[in-house]
Amino acid sequence: MTIASVIVDVPAKQTDRPFDYVIPAHLVEVIKPGMRVIVPFGPRKIQGFVIAVKPESDFGKLKELIEPMDITPILNQELLALGEWLTYETLCYKISAFQVMLPAALKAKYEKKLKLTADVTNLPAEIRTVFGADDMIPWEEAVKLGCLNLMQREVANGKVEIIYEVKERVRKKKLKHIISRLTKQQLAAEKENLPVQAVKQKEVIDFFLDAEAPVELRKLLSELGISASTIKGLVQKGFLEEKEMEVYRDPFEERVFSHTEALPLTEDQEKAIMPILASIREHNHETFLLYGVTGSGKTEIYLQSIQKVLQEGKEAIVLVPEISLTPQMVKRFKGRFGNEVAVLHSGLSAGEKYDEWRKIQKKEVKVVVGARSAIFAPFENLGIIIIDEEHETSYKQEDNPKYHARNVAIKRGTTHQCPVVLGSATPSLESFARAQKGVYTLLSMPNRMNNQALPGVEIIDMREELREGNRSMFSRLLLEKIEDRLEKKEQIVLFLNKRGHSSFVMCRDCGYVVNCPNCDISLTYHRASQRMKCHYCGYEAHVPKSCPECNSEHIRYFGTGTQKVEEELVKILPHAKVIRMDVDTTSRKGSHEKLLDQFQEGHADILLGTQMIAKGLDFPNITLVGVLSADTMLHLPDFRSSEKTFQLLTQVSGRAGRHEKEGQVVIQTYTPEHYSVELAGEQDFDRFYEKEMMVRKIHRYPPFYYLSLITVSHEELMKTVSITEKITSFIRSRLSNEAICLGPVASPIPRINNRYRYQCLIKYKREPELNTALKKILDQYQQEISLGGLQISVDVNPFILM
């Protein structure tokens, strides 16, 4: 007998193990490890992944596997093993690990239906009417009509049966194509036989005398300017044939990427690329930290390294933060490698993502450029993995499996014996420390290409401005410079970091802040709907007209949004043309690109925006960058807040003066003395690194210590506290003296959606037993978790400590 070991699509502790199924005789040759299959599970049918095929099973009463969902395995041996590794590293379920490696389109969709059986004797009239003319209805319809009990009885009587179906989420896109059924000679002969008046038909035959491959019907029609009936005629005569053929949804259809050639490298670049090329050539794994200031030409290094990899007949993965995966970026890769490139990012529809992914799987492309999840691209012959802006926190997935793309990259780099290149102008402290220790190889590019000077930065103390009577959000210097650039017809970028300082509403008399009744967090004011919203549970409320505490009518809106800045700008500088870029103005597909194009073409003077304009903008006419308030994220309860502030300010400053014209940066802040602001002003990463390393050392944070965070949540406060207490003391008993276990303490957000949250933070250097201990905790509380009362989340190397 041939048995398949299957991981079923049920994300729960109890089902997080293989289930064995007999492979029916006619499928024995077909079923391979890595395939998705449909299996019976209890009364249902569900999707599963075959992880092994073996001759026997320990289990007595096996069921038969129903059918495969793939023709060839969708996960190769490497990815199957990578899934196991992910499960171990992030303490997630096996099924979640497999699913995260695949495009969402491949996740199964389940349907439940009611079907009349052949036995229609004595069928109650009500049942008849519910079914109507059909013999099958969706389960939901019976629920809606409230006749479930009725149905259940008939199921027992054998008149109705419950059907479980597993469906694909996305169909392969198919379009009508026309192909010739005759040889060219035959076609030519038939053309002669056609009546004289069949002008159009003859034209079509001419076309097919030239054409090699099948042609899309739609394209054929528009190209020849004919109607469908012409084709129909020829099809009826048997000359041509209509065929449904699979096509890719192409998000870049009708776009031409002009080809670019490798650029000559600067001395810095030459020095940096050598070790990478050597690693490619010698097929050995090495992790490089490419530390190059903004404008030092990191992308060209990526491009030329990839070129080398392609010459070796291998493939490349390039990870880019979602936010900078702009058309500009895509253009650079498509320009160099043309059709060899697949692009994976969140702007694509599920179908488009699936199609791009399939190009990788079918080996039709050799390079993938994408966000975090592209690290799982199913290449089998990887030659290089590049992570651009490696310090970006978006490389860490915040929901299960809580993996970091950098770690996955290094894992895959080891398996494939290929280099991993981490690039940044402001490396994460973790990576830089590793480079200093020699774990990674440091490659520095301290100079900008063409040796342009880094932009001059001025830091403005906004408290000073306030003291001198300037209550606006623009300092006098910034305003002066803006006016100057407007006059010179040069462009300005204004940056506002709204994140971390959302607009809240406060009473000016008593300080009352409107909070969410379900979560211990202030409500955010939404201008568009004129309502207050909770970002965590979705609760909504009206804006109070007077203070609920003291009845004062002095309600004030805090936190400056881009909209408010825009209004202000219009007031102060009525002639300036402003383009605003934030989530609201870029939500529509393609609007991001459109706005940038407008700005590039000079249709506006000022580009005002959030996070999303901090990266990748490279326009020659930008000579002034203003940061409206540098310290909005500095005071978050996050040990990385200084690092993030420094990175963001450096990043934004890099937008100015990238070409001939000299750039200037004005940073407004309420804490100019803070080292992350000050050193960002001097663009001095090395000193920032030193300073921040000291702080991390004193407080025992990464990179000196690893972190793991356990968050417990429950509806009852007492229960939450007592369970966290037990967990904490258990963990403590399993740790060495070197490790520190902080807790139990309330989470920074102590209540979300009426669930109390407590946590335990573990700081450690080397704890080989920790993983086992954490697993044990999840096992221990398994029942209480599955009953729904308790939630325990474990985050190994967390990025958000909330």
Added chain:
DNA sequence: AGCACGCCGACT
């Protein structure tokens, strides 16, 4: 996660 099974209180 679903789903069946089973045991108890509230009704026709």
Added chain:
DNA sequence: GTCGGCGTGCTC
């Protein structure tokens, strides 16, 4: 008596 509420335990 039976309908339907939810706790319990299993799924190859």
